[in-house]
Amino acid sequence: MTEVKAMAALQAGEPLQPFSYELGPLGDDEVEVAVHYCGLCHSDLSMIDNEWHMSKYPLVPGHEIVGEVAAVGANVPHVRQGQTVGVGWYSRSCMHCHECMQGDHNLCSTAESTIVGRYGGFATRLRAHWGWVLPLPDGLDPATAGPLFCGGTTVFNPILQNHIRPTDRVGVVGIGGLGHLALQFLRAWGCHVTAFSTSPDKEAEAKQLGATDFVATAGPNALARLANSFAMILVTVNVPLDWEAYAKILKPRGCIHIVGAVPSVTIGGFTLIGGQKSISGTPLGSPATQADMLAFAARHAVAPIVEPFPMSKVNDALERLRSGKLRYRAVLQNDLG
Template sequence: MKTIGYAAHSATSELVPFIFERRELRGNDVAMEILYCGVCHSDLHTVRNDWGGTIYPAVPGHEIVGRVTAVGPDVTRYKVGDPVAVGCLVDSCGHCDQCRHEEEQFCRNGRTDTYNAPDRVTGANNYGGYSKHLVVREEFALRMPEGLDLAKAAPLLCAGITTYSPLRTWNVGPGSRVGIVGLGGLGHMGVKLAAALGAHVTVLSRDADKAQDAHALGANAFLLSTDEDAMAKAANGFDLIIDTVPVAHDLNPYIPLLDIDGTLCLVGQLGPVPEPNTAPLVLERRRIAGSLIGGIAETQEMLDFCGRNNILPDVEMIRMDEIDAAFERMERSDVRYRFVIDMASLPAPATT
């Protein structure tokens, strides 16, 4: 299938229209027309090769919502016309212990990411959701809940599951005391999801102007992380803190905020951070942990939870040709809180 997307051809080039071929349907494949695609910091990091290993041309995008246009002969879960979604994963080995435990993101034999990763069968580089069409194994296509606004839902497929998974891992519910560090694309979803689970939610930020937004999103409290007195008074006050900051930063101010057996979970920054002081970890049995998206079953659980509670990201819709400007704004944190690309804006229809 010939289709069109937007691709970067180097770490310094703008994204431009790119014609390419999607694979022919295998027996258990679903073909979908992409209607909306969220814009994630990971897209920007990949395009600019910040993490190394980017294969060009690179078509980013792993927050994908669309409709089924065709199915392979062995597909049983979907039919043409169904609304479906695809997140950060499009394949895994299916038989290792992690895959059997529905934790495909930790596949022992290597998960297959939605873009900038080799297809498990052909070895060809995958292209992501900044495009008109996608072909994916039916096991990695997710059913969109009835009534959930498709135009706003795309960021749930990364920002949503990235914050939902640690909330579920650490059994957050009524009575839980949850802190969310940072109020961007991930952070604002963490607030909404934690509040819906019944937790007492506090937003931690260096920006006092975020307090009003934090409360509007459902937070119970706001803690200015540069206020040493307020931080001292908040000591031992949290069971779980989800740190969504996407750049290197000092973790030490947050560790004393944890109660005994409390956890600081990192979901934003990948790479080195300033050295943590281990004394408050050892003396109060606190933990620093990390979390990576979620498995397919947990992602479907998250979508269904959002459907029942009408939880959606706050988004700004853009055209496909506005992506470079959106990247620049995202670097300045000038978005509330997630960009979503309307794929109807692509310059030409695909041809087959």
């Protein structure tokens, strides 16, 4: 039996507090990871507050995990004890359904989320199915790589799914935890990238991260001059938008692709029909997509901008996130024992 020390919310919206539990016998298809670092994602906050009405308490958040393989089950084929690995939003899928067999493990109807109905990575140990445990490539810093396993995959997968070419113009709405990674990936991909933000003071940093152009969207008719421009508008925010205005700046066959938890999308049918435009979304990515993303990030020096915190001070990090002051991701270093 393995005793685990963790930080948990005992009720919705409460500060996290020390919590301990035991792991049962290691499954034949499981990897046990000694957690060294774990990113703090807005989804962790949503789960702590039960915004999505699926949280179970005590809740141990954390799904951007980097650590060391502490033990492997009898049927684990590809990682070894002592290896540096990461785990993201998903910790298991069935490996036999149609979606899994064609490589869309993230679309498996029984896929297990790392912090839904189980204990996550704000802890000393975590277990996951071997298929979702990925070795960290050389060139990526374990102390900052955690957010790539959720945020990085979330914004990289749409580039693949929408067949974005280096010659395309792409817009990124929101320059936060997701958006600041999207700018870096798209710049490295070769695209002409436009950052859209309600905060004009983010222009300089957005351009440093990879934006070719910057549009402050707070003013009237801010988007009108961009009609017929973009192959994809990647929406990384979770707030209502003027969907009609964004659809009008897509070029024919362009798409609005949603990865932020927006409350709703309202758009006229003819706005889409006339230019054969579309609205789409993706839930993170498969293990293969994650591996490609990690390799691409290592090759092109794509890295999250992070603020480090001891894991025992996770409530300080959560307060930074709630206040909107975090730039752009918190990473917790495990000091729980």
